[in-house]
Amino acid sequence: AQTVTQSQPEMSVQEAETVTLSCTYDTSENNYYLFWYKQPPSRQMILVIRQEAYKQQNATENRFSVNFQKAAKSFSLKISDSQLGDTAMYFCAFMTGGTYKYIFGTGTRLKVLA
Amino acid sequence: GAVVSQHPSWVICKSGTSVKIECRSLDFQATTMFWYRQFPKQSLMLMATSNEGSKATYEQGVEKDKFLINHASLTLSTLTVTSAHPEDSSFYICSARAPRSYEQYFGPGTRLTVT
Numbered sequence: 179a180q181t182v183t184q185s186q187p188e189m190s191v192q193e194a195e196t197v198t199l200s201c202t203y204d205t206s207e208n209n210y211y212l213f214w215y216k217q218p219p220s221r222q223m224i225l226v227i228r229q230e231a232y233k234q235q236n237a238t239e240n241r242f243s244v245n246f247q248k249a250a251k252s253f254s255l256k257i258s259d260s261q262l263g264d265t266a267m268y269f270c271a272f273m274t275g276g277t278y279k280y281i282f283g284t285g286t287r288l289k290v291l292a
Numbered sequence: 293g294a295v296v297s298q299h300p301s302w303v304i305c306k307s308g309t310s311v312k313i314e315c316r317s318l319d320f321q322a323t324t325m326f327w328y329r330q331f332p333k334q335s336l337m338l339m340a341t342s343n344e345g346s347k348a349t350y351e352q353g354v355e356k357d358k359f360l361i362n363h364a365s366l367t368l369s370t371l372t373v374t375s376a377h378p379e380d381s382s383f384y385i386c387s388a389r390a391p392r393s394y395e396q397y398f399g400p401g402t403r404l405t406v407t
Binding site: 211220221222223269273275277278279280281282283284285 | 324326328330334335336337338341383385387389394396398400401
């Protein structure tokens with residue numbers, strides 16, 4: 179069975195600084211996808227970034243980038259130039275190519291300080 | 293971008309009654325929809341997978357008779373919580389998968405409070 183582990187329950191960062199959220203996963207699958215989702219107080223799930231496992235190049239979306247280490251089964255999220263609006267719960271998620279089911283980590287609560 | 297709606301956004305019901313939550317894909321046809329449950333300050337837990345025109349597939353530990361799922365059309369899936377009890381109070385979220393894609397889009401969620 180697949181598992182997703184986020185070892186940092188809470189983190190804080192100063193506005194404009196950079197922060198990295200950690201995520202590790204365990205799977206025996208070869209065809210899978212990894213995601214980072216943001217859940218603000220409204221509780222709407224917002225896709226931050228995605229990574230196809232077959233792609234070696236790390237995904238980037240503006241201020242957000244990932245460090246995907248497939249052999250180590252690690253998928254960390256780096257937020258550059260942190261903004262107050264980045265304050266939210268962040269979930270790392272795993273999806274197998276066959277079932278399309280998400281498995282979510284326990285989340286990291288990020289607070290950006292002014 | 294693709295939009296998924298849920299209705300109602302918040303519902304309060306009395307213990308023993310049933311409540312229905314709707315999940316709609318507004319601008320695309322969703323062959324598969326998923327239902328999640330989220331307790332306060334916790335992660336999302338998959339409850340069931342809903343495919344149009346077929347029976348839902350429930351995750352281990354989820355009571356099929358309590359959480360009835362119907363995916364009657366390519367744009368609508370419903371979750372009915374039957375004989376609700378206070379422990380069923382939670383935040384329920386649906387997601388819809390676009391055809392021929394792994395992309396999924398989440399609804400805004402429904403807060404259920406059972407008194």
